[in-house]
Amino acid sequence: MITEDQVKAALATVIDPAFEADIVTYRILRTFEIQGDDVLVRLDIPTHAYPVTLRRELQQRIEAALKPVGAKRVTGYAWVGMSSRTSTSSPWISNVRRIR
Numbered sequence: 001m002i003t004e005d006q007v008k009a010a011l012a013t014v015i016d017p018a019f020e021a022d023i024v025t026y027r028i029l030r031t032f033e034i035q036g037d038d039v040l041v042r043l044d045i046p047t048h049a050y051p052v053t054l055r056r057e058l059q060q061r062i063e064a065a066l067k068p069v070g071a072k073r074v075t076g077y078a079w080v081g082m083s084s085r086t087s088t089s090s091p092w093i094s095n096v097r098r099i100r
Contacts, residue, residue, distance in 0.1 A: 001036075001037075001070075002034050002037060002039065002069055002070045002071060003034075004032075004034065006069040006070075007032055007034060007039060007066065007069065007071075008024065008032075010065040010066050010068070010069050011023060011024055011029055011032065011041070011062065011065060011066070012024040012025070013065050014058070014061045014062050014065045015061065016028055016058060017054045017057045017058055017061070018050055018051070018054045018058075019046075023043065023058075023062075027044070028043050028044055028045070028046070029041070029042075029043060030042040030043055030044045037070055037071060037072040037073070038071070038072065038073045038074075038075070039066050039071045039073070039074050039075070040075045040076075040077070041062055041066075041074065041075070041076045041077070042076075042077050042078075043058075043076065043077065043078040043079075044078075044079070044080075045078050045079060045080045046080070047080065048080050050080070055078055058076075058078070059076045059078075062074060062076055063076075
């Protein structure tokens with residue numbers, strides 16, 4: 001049976017082809033779920049300009065990282081959204097004022 005620690009360690013080895021950083025440290029990985037030998041991976045893509053070809057490559061890298069730990073089927077969902085890299089408690093955001 002695949003464990004959460006195995007999945008997280010495997011995903012930490014996946015390098016994002018657009019940003020050349022691993023998806024765990026760079027916080028592109030939003031969450032993952034394990035059901036038996038199936039793994040669902042959810043990603044936050046930080047920009048609309050992220051090329052589709054690189055999304056496909058990222059999916060292939062994720063699959064390649066998870067197969068050795070026993071994943072038979074890997075499903076990835078990626079969407080453009082606010083990543084957890086930004087925080088609403090940031091002083092840059094809290095001090096923003098309306099400009100007219």
